[in-house]
Amino acid sequence: MDTSNLKDCLDSLFERFMAESSIFINKDVLSHDFIPEVLPHREKEIFRLASILAPSLKGEKCSNLFIYGKTGTGKTAVSKYVLARLEKKSLKLQGRVKVCYVNCRLAGTEYRVTASLCSALSLQIPFTGLSTAEVLNRLFKRLSQLGVYLVVVLDEVDELVKGYGDRLLYELTRSNSLLSKGKISLVGISNDLYFKELLDPRVLSSLSEEEIVFKPYTASQIKDILLQRAKMAFKPGSLPLSTLNLCAALAASEHGDARRALDLLRVAGEIAEREGATKVEERHVHEAQRKIEHDRTVEVLASLPLHSKILLAVLYFNGKPKLKGLTTGELYEGYVSLCRKAQVEPLTHRRVSGLLSELDMLGVVEARLVSLGRYGRTKKIQLKIPKKTLEKAFLEDVYFASLTENGELA
DNA sequence: CGTCCACAGGAATGACGGGCGG
């Protein structure tokens, strides 16, 4: 492409980008972290959570609680919503309530979770250098110094406990008996029901003084949620009701995941927009479903270790597609020869077997255990994802791209 | 009906790297 051509190209790209959207008014309201003014079908949960946390406004100790429910059931939205209201009310009443929302998975470590709590009390903590215990000390000191009531929401708290144990939770629940002034209330959110088994009984009993379970949304509830958002997100007339219904139905069939429904709606809108269509049609939704699935798979594939990728490459270049998959032996043979070509030291049979189980678990391949009687017992291994998806993922991989360019694999 | 193939997959062990406590 010569320069002037490129210039034209970019010009038109920018212009199209700047031009008013044919579909959206405000796409942001379809994103995960948008919290609307009203949360349909979660009134009971909001009320329940608010009544548990309300005593904090009078400085009275309120129960710690534990919220669980599957993804996309509104746990995060409800707790952020209530926290925001609580904070607002406290400001108005000149109360002494401070709130803090932390996503433990995003924060990552005990240290960073604790540091986030500090920053809610406007206490600066260095990125590193202190021990977690020291940060906790500073937090408690600050808390009693200010004499405030800190309401903490620990989202995806199971991730923290799986990685670091329940020590931090223990320290936090224990703190109230140590502090003369200032208190902490904890709200733990998890989508893993069995998470509770990881907790020390003392922590468990203190954290789950109250419990709220979020049930999956039904199809019609998801529809209401979508309707509310669609009014804000889409131009009038650009989103037919039938399209919206389809999104709701698809998401409902997948354990009532509202987040999924919003994703579908947004991506479908983006696809329609890119097409230059004036309406989001049902086919756009189906396209969106494929795209979301595709993107997710590409992401999974890209993060795979090298040797798993080599295994997939063997399956990809498998010469006999008619046959129902390769046996473990055949796959291993192909794997070793591909390793030779790529100048990589092959792993042992045992290890490959382990990698294969991982791929099976991820749903990337299917490995059925079969017995060939006299001729042994093995697994029949088959690719379970579209070859196109695999190509996309591999071409993004620098290492593999260079191999295929040399034509070595083909 | 026993054998024996071609693996599955558990247990123990080692190399390595990164984070945590002192």
Next chain:
DNA sequence: CCGCCCGTCATTCCTGTGGACG
């Protein structure tokens, strides 16, 4: 800052096993 400990990845060695074949 250093040593220690822990988790991850990989190897080695091992026992277990469904069923066609002789």
